[in-house]
Amino acid sequence: MGEAVADTGGRAAASAPFAIELRGISKAFGPVQANKDIDLRVPKGTIHGIIGENGAGKSTLMSILYGFYKPDKGEILVNGQPLAIADSQTAIRAGIGMVFQHFKLVQNFTVLENIILGVEEGRLLRPSLAKARGAMKRLAAEYQLNVDPDETIDELSVGHQQRVEILKALYRQADILILDEPTGVLTPAEADHLFRILEGLKAEGKTIILITHKLREIMDITDNVSVMRRGEMVASVKTAETSPEELAELMVGRKVLLNVEKTPAQPGAKVLEVRDLKLVDDESVERLRGISFDIRAGEILGIAGVSGNGQTQLLELLGGFPEKGARVGGSIRMNGQELDLTGSRSDAATRRARGIGHVPEDRQTEGLIMDFTAWENVAFGYHRAPEFNKGLLMDNAAIRADAEAKMEHFDVRPRNPNLAARNFSGGNQQKLVVAREIERNPDLLLIGQPTRGVDIGAIEFIHKRIIELRDAGKAVLLVSVELDEILSLSDRIAVMFDGRIMGERLPDETTTGELGLLMAGVTDTAHADASQGIPPEHKHIEDVSGGAA
Amino acid sequence: MDKMPKWADVILTPLISLILAMGISAMVILAIGESPWLALKTMIDGALGSSYGWGFTLYYTTNFIFTGLAVAVAYHARLFNIGGEGQAMVGGLGVALVCLALPWPHWGIALPAAMIGAALFGAAWALIPAWLQAKRGSHIVITTIMFNFIAAALLNYVLVNLMRPVGSMDPASANFPEGAHLPTLSGMAANVGLEWGKNTPVNITFLVALLACVLVWLLIWRSRLGYEIRALGQSEPAAMYAGISPVRITVIAMLISGGLAGLMAINNVMGEAERLVLNAVEGAGFIGIAVALMGRNHPFGVFLAALLFGFLYQGGGELALWTSIPRELIIVIQALVILFTGALDNMVRMPLERIFLAMRRKGRA
Structure with a gap:
């Protein structure tokens, strides 16, 4: 064409x-x-x-x-x-300048050091650093690219790190x-700010190519x-x-249907009751600071939030594999029964036996073994099930037959169970994981970033399956950084920020702006109307929370 | 799809590496003024040219199968067990203790008992590094190599101070009782009226080693434990997600690995020396690393690689005996084979992959 x-x-x-x-x-x-x-x-x-x-x-x-x-x-x-x-x-x-999806910054270098990396002039650093400092001042004024030049990268929020990448390109005279x-890792407000920067660059005559889905x-x-x-x-x-x-x-x-079609939820009995869940990781950072919520049968609770605010820890803890060395507190009840949080029966296998299915956030390091075949992966986590075992050995024929059936149901392509997982596209890898977890018909499905890196056709398919599971009277906990996804799938929305739930909203009665504020740690929603959903220039998200919490 | 066919990776790559190693060895031999052709002929005649040669080659092969399998099993859990040497040494201690404990009536009873002793002692020697790795994150390469030295010192002490018969000047245990002597393959051949491999050390342990290859294959690719070992080896977060305990699997994989290394002692201590001597392992633990590398950590590959190294060992001995090529040069040849088949693997594989890709593209065009 x-x-x-x-x-x-x-x-x-x-x-x-x-x-x-x-x-x-x-x-x-x-x-x-x-x-x-x-x-x-x-x-x-x-x-x-x-x-x-x-x-x-x-x-x-x-x-x-x-x-x-x-x-x-x-x-x-x-x-x-x-x-x-x-x-x-x-x-x-x-x-030509390029800002990669995964930033190429030296974590323990300062912003300035990162900017001159590779274009240092002469044997001494000082002149180059001074030159870059001047250039940064100019660029910051011209394009709202404010970053503290002396901060080290690991102290910066993701949005600011991205600005450093843009500065790097501009410092190298990129036109x-x-x-x-670029927006995969940003809050809505950060994304808006980025777009304002891009508009400014365009006004100065720069050309911008934006790759996105x-x-x-x-x-x-x-x-x-x-x-x-x-x-x-x-x-x-x-x-x-x-x-x-x-x-x-x-x-x-x-x-393609861009909007998910679903009927109103018919919530039933409480399936999951989470009370005051706390988690301190092995570096003594509080990741969960007292999380409480319920999920009923037949409803989807969506957890919105910028990644890194405790959602991962919440999913892992519920799924039975909190990170090594973490200390946890609180209680989880599943179908009215208390779950073991720390003891010998707190592992992922026991959770599965209790009826919890889990599509993890990161399918490539958690949900799948990339070098295992598709059929080996479809048994993963359920490999102890009696139907997959025959005496001392595994019943590979039964596993393969089961995998073939699931690949058929979920239209995984290519439909070759002997292919290693890494040879499938992102969408089909995700279908393998979702098929494995949903077809077990769990009472509760934990599903993290269900469509990250998944193509549109597969997104539609996976969303339909999640709704179907809900309509079959199962509980779903959906964690996603895509607000659109949360808004279209959830029956209730909880927003997480810094290890807390900042509030619960109903999807029909909230806006992206309001959720965006909650995601940035601002609970005062009256303030939201005043500023039309965009918080003032926030250098560090933490500062905002400090003021509001 | 970007890769070459599996058969090429598994067979062609090691074969070309081997040919390269032999080529350089030939040049080294030429450089010291000897004939590489004669050297090769001596090695092949000495190791494979007679049933006598085969008897020794297979004896060494048996050792290398056990140590190679030990490295391979651990490797599937991404644990690099280079403590096979020490585990085999301590396995020998287990064998000696079992064999000397009772006046065994028949080898058929002594063998299973000694196997248990060998495997238990070898596994026990792997347990502490495994535990340290699983619980404390101490790197298994460091701990297992340190345990090799500890094993050597321990054996020295035990042999000199505890197991040495009164009045003996030799740091070795007493001879094992008659009932603990294993049948040699030559003896078994003689029983059915064949004359094969007279006066060679290869014994029934060779068959045990073959059985071990089959069992390890079943373990890794057909059992649930093997599935969990491989899963952990590929991705620890995924293993946790699937409810597989990394601590448990790390320890179990190392116990099996150590047990296999320990089992080598059945061959050299019980089958050949019939007593425990100092330095009985003679580096077979380290050869096992090369064997596993070359054998792609697959039991059948391990068997083939063990056979190759058995040949190099026996052929090398013959070379020292019949030519004026110094003994050290044999070590150079063995080292070259290890270097090319193990460490420089990618040097051969990458160009090979490129050739296959080019061929495929041409085939399509």
Whole structure:
């Protein structure tokens, strides 16, 4: 569908060359064609979104642009000049800067030291540091990129670390900034701030390429958007002339329901009663500071919050595997029975036997053994079940048959149980885990970040299964950093901040703004209306909580 | 999909590594003015050319199977047990204590009892490092290697001060009673009227070692314990999530590993020396690491690699005996094989992978 590209030049098409122009870029990894004949034109001074499912080839394309991979075919033009980008140094010299999804910062260096890393001039650091300090002051004033230059990285919030990455790129004279999934780790307020920064950069004539899978961000901030699917560029359109529904359909290749359809909950008896749960980790940091809530049969309790505010610890503790050396207190009752919190029957196997299923937040290090086959993984955690064992040995035939059935039910592709888990896409890996846990029909399902790194088609599927489980009268505890997901799935929403539950809301009676404030530790909701959901410039989230709590 | 076929990885890579190691060995032999061709011929004749040679080769192979399996089992839990040497030494002590405890009427009774002794002592020697690793996070490589030295010192003390028969000048235990002597393969062959491997030390333990290969295979790939060991080895957070106790599995995997290393003593102490001597293990514990590496931690691979090292050991001995190539050079050859098949594995694998990829691409085009 290359023909759609031609009219995206917009106002810049007539005269000025494009900031970035790709012509016929192709790249194969072995038998996998990651990029197929890609054309892309990014006009100067615009924000250009690139959207696509996982594995659609977005990251490969950007890595080619940044000199990490060499394309098999095709041509790259930067500001109208053909350029062979052999390594990232060439890209930087051409004015291309990249902000990776996983920051590349030295944790125990200061902000300044990180900024000059790799571009130090001379043998002594002092002149370079002084120069960078001056530059930072200027950039901070111009683009609201305020960061304390003398703070070490590990003292900074995630949002500030991201600003350091942007500063690094700007300090290297980047005119074209590529951001890979920049909002994945941010609160709504931090994301808004980032977008204000990007708008400012655009106003100064910088070109920004934003890679994301969030349709809302594309709609909010970009001028043009290109959609990738299975290694091909399927469309490039002006953002103003498209809709989220159309983009989703282009991404997946079929119609997608963006909103989850569900009937009102029919809550039954209390399944899980959590009282005053506390957890202090082995570095004596209080991770849970007295969590209490109930979940009834047939309802979904959603826990919203920025990651790192105790949700992980809560899930792990409920699932029976708190981190090593943690001290815990409080009580958990499951179907009216007290659960062992610390003793020999507090492990994950006992929890499963009590009817608790668990889709962990991190499927790659917890939920799956990446080098095990799919069938071995589908028994994982339930490998002691009598139907999977035959005398002293495991009944591999029975496990394989069970895995085949589950892969069929959950439409896991490719449907090959002998393939290692790592060879499945993110969405299909997640389907393996969800299938394993849901098909056991647990009384309570703990599910953390159910759709992190999962493509849109699979998101829809997994959401449906969660609702089905609820409608079958089971309790669900949903933890997610995606507010949209929490809002669309939950029957009740609890917001966690700094190891506490800041409040409970009903999804129909709250707003993203209000939840965003709670996520930042502000409980005073009257204040929320005044500031329209965006807290004042908060340098450290902790400061805000200190004032409010 | 980006990789080469499994058979190439498992067979071709070690084979090419081996050929490279032999090539460099040949150059070293040339450099000292000897004929590599003659050296190779001497080694093959000496180790594989007669039933006598085979009798020794298989004897060494038996040792290496046990120590190789020991390293492999621990490795599946991502524990690098390099204490096979010490565990086999202490296993020997277990064998000696069992064999000397009773006037055994028949080897058929003495063997299972000695096996229990060997495995228990070997496992016990692995227990403390395992416990320290599981509970305190002390690195198993450090602790097991230290336990090798402790084992050597312990054995020295026990042999000199406790087990040495009165009046003997030799730091060794008394000879084992007649009923604790294991049948040799040559003896068993003679019983059915075959003349094979006369005066060679290979004994019934070789068959026990083969059985151990099968049992380890069942353990790792067919049993629930093996599943849990492999799961822990791949990812500790995942193991915790699945309700698998890392402490329990770490300790159990090391006990099995130590037990297997200890079982080696059945071969060298009970089967060959028929008494406990100092330094009975002769480095077989360390060879086990190379065997497991080369055998890809698979029992069948371990068997093949053990056979190769058995050949190198026996062939090397022959080389020292019949040529003027100094004994030290044999160690150089063995070291080269370890270097290429173990440490430099990727040097061979990466180009090989690239070749396979190129071939595949061409095949498609």
